[in-house]
Amino acid sequence: MSQVPHLNELALIAVIGVSVTLILSKLKLPAVAGLLATGALIGPYGVGWVRSMESIEVLAEIGVVFLLFTIGLEFSASRLKHIFKQVALGGFFQVILTIVVTVAIASLFAIPLPLGLFYGFVFSLSSTAIVLRALSERRELDVPHGRFIVGTLIFQDLCVVPMVLIVPFLVSHQSQVSALQDIGLAFAKAVFLVIALGSVSRFVIPRWLSWVDASRSREVFLLAILGICIGTAWLTSLAGLSLALGAFLGGMVVADTQFGQRAMSDILPLRDAFVSVFFISLGMLFQPATLIDQPHIVMGMLFGLVIIKGLVATIAALLMKFPARVAWLAGVGLAQFGEFGFVLSKLATSSGLITDAETRPLLAAGVISMFLTPLLLRMAPHITAGEKLLAPLERLLGVRSIDEFDQGREQPSHHVVIVGFGLAGRETARALQRCAVPHIVLELNAEIVRQAKVRGQPVFYGDATSEEALGHAHLSSARLLVLMMDDPRAAQRVVDTARRVAPDVPILMRTRYLREKNSLLAQGAADVVAEEVEGAVEMIARILRLLDQPRNVIHESIHLVRRDLQESLRPIKVPRPELQVAGGIDGIKIESILVRDNSAVAGRSPVELRLRSSTGLLVIALRRGPDFLPEPDPHQALQPGDIVYVVGSTAAIEAALSMFG
Structure with missing residues (x-):
């Protein structure tokens, strides 16, 4: 029997990939790092166990198509409209500033503008897979720096589409006019495809998927989704555009139907399998010899990815009026090479914009930065030097904080300081307002602060982990500090800071998990x-x-x-079930009470107990074993195991519960 081509290499990739990933997971490194390490180990520049790079790259290309398709599933037109304000400005600042800084640095080294622009594209993208995985594991997706990072990553993912269109036209032998014409034509094709696919998504795809769904066959539905994914990618390739763009648009088509969530759940296993091969194929591009032969270039690019790019992302967060600590953590979170940087690198190589030799230091630095990211994210919250160095820049950029509370106001006392103005914080503030208790709220979301100020609420922009912010909130003269934060590590720092600023003020806080309670109490809550x-x-x-x-x-x-x-x-x-009757008696309750073996009512009847006269309850039914008695004899003794159904007021039921024991 003939063997399936490359089956042995795929089996080796799977076994080694699982083994390496499990080993690195012990070091708290993500699965992506393990897959990259697997590729570097078994690839042609490692031990050389896998040499069929072309076949592996075909599977990797399918992985990219599936990845872009699922990204399109997550970003339907309606969702993009809803989150536009959240992602547009922060992501715009980060991407544009990174491109500008990269082009400027490239010009200092006499690198041509098209190649410098390519480097700017690559350096502006971060690793969605690694960063989102790390933020999710650390429960930081919904904290201030997590929201900024997620929004920026969304914007970066959207920028991949025009970048993919532009890179092939940066080839140096083209004139600027010709390149601009080609880029304009590519954008026109893309716009036409978006309009065409938008029309299809509204009229054709929903009906077709409804017919498919009527078959009640999961296999047929999955085949239909694969047809949309691969079909749209193929159509865009016929138009001279990238497979990735077509897959993204295909995902958006399905996302605007009622079958978007089901499509996502069905295709995720396939996506994860092929994307794993994609990451392994990227690891195979890592050449240890490059690090040995060109260490200065690799280290220089690594410095640019981690330090310069991180600083630019930090400045972008400061421009969005985030305080120094949030900006510092956001900069660290975005300081690495991105998955789509590899895609752009392959595209640039195939287009002749850059040679294989020129991409090797870039890819080596990119892989190293991906390995470093989980470690840097773990260390960043404990390094306060970064945010202290950013404090002057924070003031220069005009980040407003709680210190404005002191301007023209009488010093408060016996008030409550609330940190966090999400749902829990808002309801807490509302309850305090109803009770006429003075309070001050510190919040890091500038949009929430702006909206609260329009409503006249005492919400101020401030980082409660700093002594200055708590000092301006006059914590030392407060009655209580209430922490309603979503960031558990920041909450621990607030407790530590508050104990130094106001050791006598009690701290009431929430935490997501019970296992964190004792350590917080020991810390001072x-x-x-x-x-x-x-x-x-x-x-x-x-x-x-x-x-x-x-x-x-x-x-x-x-x-x-x-x-x-x-x-x-x-x-x-x-x-409890309410009585659905008129006449103002909806406050009357129907309850059931179990007669226990050691209950004081066992062996006695409702008449003997004087249940009606002593509690005000009326017995309306009784369940004894399998029998249900809708009109029980009031002289019949209650037995252990009986369930007694009664009706009465809240006070009457509470009295009966005490009697039954």
Whole structure:
């Protein structure tokens, strides 16, 4: 029997890839780093176990198509419109500033403008896969620097499309006029395709996918999605545009239908498999000999990727009015080579813009920067020197902070300082306002601060991890510090800073996980509410209520959770069915109570217990084993295991629960 070509190499790639990734995961490095290391190890410049680079690159190209298709699935036209303000400015500043700085540095080394512009494109892109994975694992996607990084990465992903169009026309032998004409023609083709595919997505694709969905076959649906993905990529290639652009547009077509989420879930396994091959193929481009032969060029490019690019991203965040700490962390998060930088490098090489020899130092520096990113992201929050050095630049760029609170105001006292103005922070501030309790809010989202000031709310722009911000908020004379932050590491720093600024002011804070509670209490917090416990309690109450469990059984279950995990001063509240009647009696409750073996009511009838006269409750039904008695005899003794259904007011039910025990 004849063998499948290259099957042995694919098997080797899978086995070595898993092994290397597992080993590097012990060092807290992401899977992408393991895949890159696998490619460097087994590729032609490593031990040479895989030499069929052309076949591997075909699979890698399919991975790029799937990757762009899923990006298109995430960015439908409606979503892009919704998040435009969030991503446009920050991403624009980062990309444009990086390109300008790179072109300027390239000109100092007598590098031609087209090649300098290519370097600017490559250096402006960051690693979406590595950074988002790291932010997700550190639970920093929704913190201020995480939001800026995510928004910038979205903008970078969108910029890949025009960059892919422009790179082939940067070849030096073309005149500027000819190049501009070709770029204009390519953009015109792209615009035409967007309009055409937009029309198709509105009228044809939804109906076609509905017919496919009616078959109730997952295989047929997956084949249809693959047809859209590969078909749109093929059509754009016929028009002289890139496969990546077509895949992106195909994803946007599906995203605007009701089948977008299903398409994403079905195609993700295929995407991950082929993208893994893509990363391994990139690792195969790493040549250790380049690092040995040209160390100064590799280190220079690595310096540019990590230091200069990080500084430019930091300045972009400062231009968006983020404080120094957020800008510092955002700069570190964006300081690496991007996956699409490899795509642009391959495109530039095939177009003749740059030679293989010229790309080797760039790719070597890029792979090294990707390895460094997880380590830098882990270290950055603990390095305060960076944000201190940025403080003068922060003031120069006019980042507004809490110090404006002191201007023309009487010094507050006995107030509450709230850090964070998300949903929890807003509701806390609203409750304090209803109780006429003075309060000040510190928030790092400039748009939230602006909107709050329009509404006249005492919300100010400030980084609560700094002593200056807490000093301007007059924490030392406050009654309470409330932390409603989404960034757990920043919250720990706020606790540490607050203990130095105002050691006597109690700190009440929330945390996502119970395992973090004890360390926060030891650090100085007066009380910590674990969100996962409160969520579990609420879910238990609702689940048991929907399962028609007696109220006292629900009370006991919640009490056990609170006793073992987190006590609460709030009384237990259980969801209840309301009487759907008129006449103003919707406050009357129907409840069920279990008669336990050791209950004081066991063996006694409702008449003996004087249940109606002593509590005000009315027994309306009784369940005894499999039998349901809608009109029980009031003289009949209650037995252990009986479920008694009663109706009455809240006070009456509470009294009955005490009687039943």
